[in-house]
Amino acid sequence: MGGRFVDQVVIEVRGGKGGDGIVSFRREARVPKGGPNGGDGGAGGDVILAVDGRLTTLADFRNGTIFRAGGGRPGGSGNRTGARGKDLVLEVPPGTTVFDSDTGEILGDLTREGQRLVVARGGVPGKGNASFATSVNRAPRKATRGGEGVSRKIRLELSLIADAGLVGVPNAGKSTLLARVTSARPKIANYPFSTLHPSLGVVRMDRGFSFVLADLPGLLEGAGRGTGLGLRFLRHVERTGILVYVLGMGLRMEPAEQYEIVRKEVLSYKDELEKLEEIPVLSRVDLATEAERRRAVKSLPGDVLELSAVTGEGIDEFLARLAAAVGNLRKAIR
Ligand SMILES: Nc1nc2c(ncn2[C@@H]2O[C@H](COP(=O)(O)OP(=O)(O)OP(=O)(O)O)[C@@H](O)[C@H]2O)c(=O)[nH]1
């Protein structure tokens, strides 16, 4: 994933051309002048966007690519209708909004697994001469061509919503944790505020389940009131459903104090953030003694997970707990 998230792309979509109708007459031994039997063409195929919940980026699309659905086949003699053109189905991640690139009109919001949107209809089928027979004109020589499919430029925009955000004071180990569980490569350093911009990573669990985790800049007192770097970041937190409180061992501040400060900053930014699910994590436990760990766990509310992003201790348990929380949240939203 490389941490790069293409979140906007413009492509061209073209419905297939309708198949032509044909001119044809019955030829039978004892019928001197057979009636018209030219069949209609087949409709052109549609270009369809379909949501695939396993996708998390639009990175597989290239700007300017033209996507064409299949053309309808021409009609046949004996009143045979031509085959319909093949639809072209393009898979997109949930959270994709589709715009007409020229008018800016929203064509649709693709959010649910399996949801589909036709973005370019195929052309109408041409009519064969059998369709033009009337009581006055029993042998029409007329047939029509299939219509052109719709052709348009569309813009796909993915608002990548992090399922969970990592919050904590500077140096708590948030970026190290993100790097441990995703292929994102955020900056990690032993000084405060090494993270200035959020990075996102995709956690891939088994059986195709994945979710997005955001590493947020460190929070300290005052950040929620716009003084610090955290505020910009809390805007991202707002859209996530779970906050992982990363509380580091071996820092000047005790984990319980870190929790108080960070929680206060989060809530002073927005009260509604109180509704988010909290997962408290005691990080950097390899730097502490057993006794220090026990004391820290006791001083914190809730079911505290202990982990080290450096040794890997507790990481599997952390991911299992986070994945379960994300799964529940997604079910609740649907
Ligand atoms: N021993 C040990 N060191 C860790 C662990 N996790 C992080 N560190 C170290 O702690 C320091 C800070 O780690 P970061 O991941 O950059 O911390 P952060 O929370 O992202 O910090 P900011 O971005 O400044 O808010 C780095 O020197 C890391 O190598 C851990 O589990 N064990």
Ligand SMILES: [Mg+2]
């Ligand atoms: Mg960081």
